[in-house]
Amino acid sequence: MTFERLQDPTAPVRIVLVGAGLMGRNWLTTLTGSRDVVVAGIVDLDIDLAEAARADFGLAGAVVGADLLGVARAARAQAVINVTVPRAHLPINTEALFAGLPVLCEKPIAPTVSEALVAAATAEAAGQLLMTSQNRRYYNSLASYRDALGEIGELALLTTEYAKEAHFPGFREQMPHPLLVDMAIHAFDVARYVLRLDPVSVWCETYNPGWSWFDGDTIANAVFEFESGVRYRYTGTWTTRGLLTSWNGVWRASGSHGTATWDGERDVEVERANAEAALPGTGSSVVVSRGFSTPMRDDAPEEIAGSLADFIDALRTGRVPESEVHSNVRSFAMVEAAVRSADTGKRVRIDSVLDEGYTAALDAPLPDEVRAVLVSWGTARAGLDAVPAPAS
Ligand SMILES: NC(=O)c1ccc[n+]([C@@H]2O[C@H](COP(=O)([O-])OP(=O)(O)OC[C@H]3O[C@@H](n4cnc5c(N)ncnc54)[C@H](O)[C@@H]3O)[C@@H](O)[C@H]2O)c1
Structure with a gap:
């Protein structure tokens, strides 16, 4: 087009x-x-x-x-x-x-x-x-995190932990799935962005704690399978109290040669490990380097x-x-699939x-x-x- x-x-x-x-x-x-x-x-x-x-x-x-x-x-x-x-x-x-x-x-x-x-x-x-x-999608530290995922080998698992106390009087408090539909779209979309892959299926459960001020479910646990078999797990809540995460959540990716984390704000950490040089008697990989070898990005709006x-x-x-819009429909489809899975209890x-x-x-x-x-x-x-x- x-x-x-x-x-x-x-x-x-x-x-x-x-x-x-x-x-x-x-x-x-x-x-x-x-x-x-x-x-x-x-x-x-x-x-x-x-x-x-x-x-x-x-x-x-x-x-x-x-x-x-x-x-x-x-x-x-x-x-x-x-x-x-x-x-x-x-x-x-x-x-x-x-x-x-x-x-x-x-x-x-x-x-x-x-x-x-x-x-x-x-x-x-x-x-x-x-x-x-x-x-x-537009954070310099996130662009760096995406680069970092290219430094840890074949990816197996990506996770987001997201916890906020969200007070938004208005339409969100009446939605059946406010967290999934209004907020999780951001994390699901970022997962597609950093993995450079599209999702295949999802299993999701949602619920609402007794003290919630929302009508709909504010806690969600979702596991997506992406092309290549990598899994993306999202755990989010809008009704937590204390020890809040960033609005982007806290991210962790595990690959065949290391791990990369993003705190959702500024910090990207990478630790590469060499399985062939296992510590004698333990089988554990040796950490070969810490830190991020590509310069952190810092110049984009x-x-x-x-x-x-x-x-x-x-x-x-x-x-x-x-x-x-054509690409973005796939991020939105992740939301609708997660909602459907939560409503039916089935993988979608x-x-x-x-x-x-x-x-x-x-x-x-x-x-x-x-x-x-x-x-x-x-x-x-x-x-x-x-x-x-x-x-x-
Ligand atoms: N990206 C983000 O971080 C982020 C944050 C908050 C909201 N949003 C999104 O922004 C959008 C608006 O959210 P909001 O919190 O500002 O809602 P809001 O209810 O405060 O404002 C929406 C405005 O749109 C007007 N409106 C509704 N229908 C209209 C129409 N047909 N023609 C003209 N005006 C119309 C309403 O009168 C209202 O003033 C939503 O899609 C929401 O998901 C995004």
Whole structure:
């Protein structure tokens, strides 16, 4: 798939932000600090919120309204950043893409795999870039951790321990699986990023402790099998008290020649061991080196500034960015598969989630050109594989 590039690759890109809630305001902090973009419009169903954001961020020139296309036209927008609630993602993305506007959309790309597949087909039909902002891919220390995994031989096991006390009044407290659907997507996506592999199946259990302030399950234990047989184990909680981990969790990878850890913030540690030089009488490998042989990365923008930089660069150069929608569907499929496993007690194959999503997508009412793209795929897998993930 190819998408339209910006005609002038040096001028600041005129952005309309849709959704002026909690995360929309975080985005405005990043957007107003960037030289690559101009906030030309702010859209929210709640116009008071959009107007308050315009005033608070000193954006007197920005057009405000509740109607995306009207604001985009008046603002001479070139791209949209969608920070609305998940159920509004697909309708807004569709409206923007068919109006010729590329979109950077907050995670999760859609509430279901079926809608996520429709989103990918819509981007193809419109010939525009749709990218998910998986902002937790963008940490210099994580990029270094990914390098480190290349230094410890054949991988067998990757784990994440994630523990937070999360107080988010609003839609998350009513979701049936708030931790899996709203948060674990980040870790699942990072597992794909560092392993450079796709997931095959998952077994997952979830539950909610008696003291939880959420309606849905806030503790999850999931084990994914990836291509090559490596297993990824995720243990997460949003209702822990004390000794919290970082928002990224704590990571550990075991390989044939060593172990690499990431504290989820700054520290990457690597210990390489040589099994052939076992200690006499013990059978234990000898540690041959500690520390990371590749220089730590430290120069790229992080978190949502990283997503934004990747999006803008892709618009200017035409290269496929991280988390372009086709690739991102597979991270979201990990969530849906984990939820299904938790609900049924059975191991769930990622391909079966994609296949069922594809069938449901074809059963839904769709614009003719989107249906035609979906039909041309033949299977979800073929459609997703047709757009290669970035080689970085
Ligand atoms: N990446 C991260 O770290 C991170 C953190 C928090 C939230 N998020 C994501 O950001 C998104 C928004 O979360 P939030 O916490 O800001 O939610 P929120 O409820 O605070 O804000 C959402 C805003 O969208 C507006 N909205 C809803 N439907 C709309 C529509 N059709 N048109 C225009 N505006 C509409 C609402 O009025 C509201 O102001 C979610 O997808 C969430 O998962 C990501």
